[in-house]
Amino acid sequence: MDKKHILLDHGSGGRLTHNLINDLFFKYFDNDIIRKQTDSALLQLDSGNVAFTTDSYVIQPIFFPGGDIGKLAVSGTVNDIAVTGADPQYLSCGFIIEEGLPFADLEKVIKSMSEEAGRCNVQIVAGDTKVVERGACDKLFINTSGIGVVNKRYKDISCGKNIRTGDKIIVNGFIADHGIAILGARNELDFKAEIISDTTGLNLLIKDLLDDMLKIRFMRDPTRGGVATVLCELTRKREFGILLDEESLPVRESVKGVCELLGFDPLYVANEGKVIFVVAREDAGKALRRLQENALGMESRVIGEIVHTNPGSVVLQTSVGGKRLVEMLTGAQLPRIC
Amino acid sequence: MEYIDEFRDKKLVLQIAESINSIVEDKLTFMEVCGGHTMAIYRFGLPSLLTNKIKLLSGPGCPVCVTGKGYIDKLIALSKLNNVIIATFGDLVRVPGSTTTLADKRSSNSDIRVVYSSLKALEIARSNPERKVIFAGIGFETTAPTSAATILEADAEGINNFYLLSSHKVMPPAMSAIIDDGVEINGYLCPGHVSAITGSRIYEPIVSKYKLGCVISGFEPLDMLQSIYMLIKQNKKNEPRVEIQYKRAVRPEGNLKAKQIINEVFEYRDDNWRGFGTLKLSGLTLRKKYKRFDAEKAFNIKVEKTVENPGCICGQILRGVKNPKDCRLFANICKPETPVGACMVSNEGACAAHYKYNLVNLTLKGSDIPAQGNALGQDARKI
DSSP: OOOSBOOGGGGSSSHHHHHHIIIIIHHHSOOHHHHTOOSSOOOOOOSSOEEEEEEEEOOSSSEETTEEHHHHHHHHHHHHHHTTTEEEEEEEEEEEEETTOBHHHHHHHHHHHHHHHHHHTOEEEEEEEEEEOTTSSSSEEEEEEEEEEEOGGGTTTTTTTTOOTTOEEEEOSOOSHHHHHHHHHTTSSOOOOOOOOOOOOOHHHHHHHHHTTOOEEEEEOOOTTHHHHHHHHHHTTOSOEEEEEGGGSOOOHHHHHHHHHHTOOGGGSOOSSOOEEEEOHHHHHHHHHHHHHSTTSTTOEEEEEEESSSTTOEEEEOTTSOEEEEOOOOSOOOSSOO | OTTTGGGGOHHHHHHHHHHHHHHOOSOEEEEEOOHHHHHHHHHTTGGGGSOTTEEEEEOSOOHHHHBOHHHHHHHHHHHTSTTEEEEEOGGGGGSOOSSOOHHHHHHTTOEEEEOSSHHHHHHHHHHOTTSEEEEEEEESTTTHHHHHHHHHHHHHHTOOSEEEEEEEBOSHHHHHHHHHTTOOOSEEEEOHHHHHHHOSGGGHHHHHHHOOEEEEOOSSHHHHHHHHHHHHHHHHHTOOOEEESOTTTOOTTOOHHHHHHHHHHEEEEEEEETTTEEEEEEEEEEOGGGGGGBHHHHOOOOOOOOOOOTTOOHHHHHTTSSOGGGOSSBTTTBBTTBOSSGGGTSTTSHHHHHHHTOOTTOOOOOTTOOSSSOTTSSOTTOO
């Protein structure tokens, strides 16, 4: 029997499934809760409000510079919880595996999930595996769901209800790395540039700021649609506008070069390790310094501010001093980047 | 970025903008013919730096936009054939034909592949010898040489499953048609990349016949502003002529090798332009010697009747007669995600550019911006 590849029988519920769970999943996702092998994970939460989210990951290719589908599936869901001002604690994961996937690839992905979960200080407590026939999915799809406990002080943070004119907009580092790294990894465009995806869990970085009791008024991770989309959504139907400064946007030279060549605007390219903060003017300096002390925020910058002009709109002062409107992403986006 | 940043120097940009604003007296309208120029103008926010006396009009320089609906209908008909692969540039996939789009056909099992060059299409033909690969050849003198080179390569290798559906066009007939149509402009910002191939002499007839200045411009903010400055100077002196601003890429004689292979493979024909109708000798079709690669001859297809949306004024926008804002469908029914006309599909289309960088109802004049420092008046790394 082929021991190097995943077979349909691995998802049949029989012995091979049993082996897969014991030899692989328990090996890497080892904790008291999952070990009990109950039909549902039984969890203890510190009361209060709970944040609950789910996301499916279908990225192609499953391995890319700076990460893989497993790392992304953990950090992506962790980040979705963290930006709502909650502390992520538990994740579930569902695997849909295409028959024929090398066993070694699956192990690599699972190992990477376990490492990322460790780094983010969350536990993977429930899982499911299905194997589908060749062609019914592309190698490996993962769904993760997660829950976290909401920090009451920041319960309004996801809607930005308390945003005021003069607040500063901060990003924790270089933007557009993920989208361009994936594009490069696909080898469709014949460009060679060493661009590494920024995929990473941000909950501990965010916790640093929240623990300092700073006036953080909004947070969101600019994934698909990029920074522009987050800011456009934020201003929509609101009484304030945003002035962004193109010169202050941190974009790597290599990423800029690829974007220039292919006609992409880095503002719309996906990130997987970035968060946009809106911080009260008086706390912005402290927040920026705090972020810059952290390895995941060393390149943090103030990229814009909340203004009273052009309410409902995001205006970019371009690198040459002109001004233009930044709109929601429309038209073609790169498919399957997360 | 080396060789690019130099042309985006903020201090110089603001200086040239200031010079333009101080020398211009009468209202002047210039048309940028190239879609790349349209995008650069909006992307860098150049109108916000210039006085209202300068008006920039977008012309017929977006290849996807000027491609007639009938061509899309033909591609759609071809895509329904068994054993056929359509290889096309990405933008074309979303352009509405009379009843459907290539994107719709793709989702209902037609094999339609996005390529970034005609040579990639030829590669698909090589690796699928049992299937017929049709490349949708659109574009001006910039893409025509690569299509021509691909045909020569296919011919040399004896490849017999590769075809070209040509909608290649040449620029000057449309530039004349605009003026014949009564559009009032004071000069042309001529396309940099097209001119790198053709050279600058193709614009001489525009100058002699219509007494209009033609400045061949690069695509960076400093290029564009310098070209506008040159056109203003020509107008002030009343000395219209062809000038090359984009000297680092364009020579008066053009790219002789590229011109030679275009001439080897293609001949002129009357061609249909969206919004213009048929323009004399404005398109390129394969010469007799290479007719076996011509998709129009090789396949027997029934093409549906071309139906235009009566509300869509893409044609008038392409001719510079109307603005996207004049269109009832603009930003209403016609949006980048649900385009009615081709001008909304292509990144380089006037409607897409206006939609994306919409300046309606905004106060975006940049005259109060300091040459030093940024919009926030601080170093982004610290407060």
